[in-house]
Amino acid sequence: MSAQAITMLVISMLLLWGGLGLTILNLVRHPEALEEGSDQDSAQQGA
């Protein structure tokens, strides 16, 4: 492999896989909020 190709391979991995790692880390740091009841009660009938 040429130096240019290796560089682009490494940059691609760092940016995309590194980006995935960071976004997962961000989500782990913000745990899912607990909600009471059936959350998918989306609407109320009538006015």
Place this chain on the structure above:
Amino acid sequence: MSKTPTRTQREGFSSRRVFIFAAIGSAVGLGNIWRFPYVAYDNGGGAFLIPYLVALLTAGLPILFFDYAIGHRARASSPLAFRRLNRKTEFIGWWHMGVNFIIAIYYAAIIAWAARYTFFSFNQAWGDDPQGFFFKEFLQIPDTPALTFDFVPGILFPILLIWVLLAIVMSLGVQKGVGQANVVFIPVLLIMFLLLVLYSLTLPGASAGLDALFTPDWSALTKPEVWVAAYGQIFFSLSVGFGIMVTYASYLKQKSDLSGTGAVVGFANSSFELLAGIGVFAALGFMASAAGTEVSEVATSGLGLAFIAFPTIISQAPGGAIIGFLFFGSLLFAGFTSIISVIEVMVAGIEDKFSLGRVRSTWLVILPIATLSVLFMSTTSGIFVLDILDNFINQFGILTVGLLSIIVVAYLLRGLPILADHVNERSSLKLGRIWMVLLAVITPLILGYSLINTLISLLQEPYEGYPDQLLNIFGWGMVALVLLAAIVVSFLPWSTRSRAALTPPAPPISGGKVQGDYQDPAANQLLKGDS
């Protein structure tokens, strides 16, 4: 008069983990495996990373958040979500339905091909001529492209089987069907594909393949078609702009971290594409090495890559049957989890519109699509129709409706600040002015330019040299019919039994303000009927 509020049940995902699996399952599809590696190679190699990343960050993720906000705010299918956004934007949701309807017709056929090739891998049914086998024995295409109704049983029955399996999964509902299928299939897909990549990297010549893929051609960045390819890849790959993420986000819990979750989905999709590029081109490097040629001689388009190049590799490589099983099995799982999301857009829309219940809505969606799928895809002319549908629906379905929805919401409704507020109230990554500029200025400029460019080239030269009859029916005609149908259906009234008659979780938007006192006509009708 006023009625006693009645809470209504709507099924959703049990957790954000299930949602993430489902959203990744939708995004990671056939395009990731058989399209991205070739698109990247053909559009600048390593240099393609730049337009691709730009497309992901300036259009993919911003539109993903945009879709999430619309779906989650309305807690409804795409037609009802856009109706709840503003009564006049309902047609966008029906346009989404039409786009997904077309995609489902041909996507099922490719999954059926992959299923058959998974088994072909064990006895290498293509012999020493994969190309001749694929076109002449398997697809049985005529010598000249023309519409035929000569059915090929070897394609017809697998397509039927795919539709039966889809009907079963979709009938089970959002959590037990869509959610659970993705929770099981996505890890299986990842493991299978990782094994394929690791094995491919051990083959002689793999480094030559990676060299071909990652060596940058910087001059490609000056070519508009390279940017068009990058945005097209992101759009079709990330499942943005055509209702899927609107629908899936509507199944998230009220307090869900929309932008944080969306960022994971976006990067997971692109991460898988990079993995696919490495695996596929390592294998192509081996193929070129075995044939004593350059990688440029063996790298072909998506179809050729999957159904001609890979069978060749399977025949030549040690343990070829394992490669075949892993490769076509991956295609099968990736395709199946994606088509689930395509069908879900329509099932959710029908459920909201007619209140038929899950099972009946599923059959109402699947029966007509499966019929068209069998009628046009299991004949000897199936591949021609597929190619035309795919090209036209990508350009004048996904890209066009994506562009239009952004312009309408950003400029006519002036609703982006309200959508940003909805996301920011519950999300870890805050959307501000940059998001709005990317969405309202940058994305429409690039998408608009891309569309005009593509339109001009298609008007100057028939797509792939297909006969006018085929292009007029399955290209231009199909695109016009989808748009016309969306507009007509959006004028049909919603019944008092539909979900439109229920008070939405958030009021509509007009002129940059929420319309707190607005009442949907279906709800008004319900009240009049009761008084």
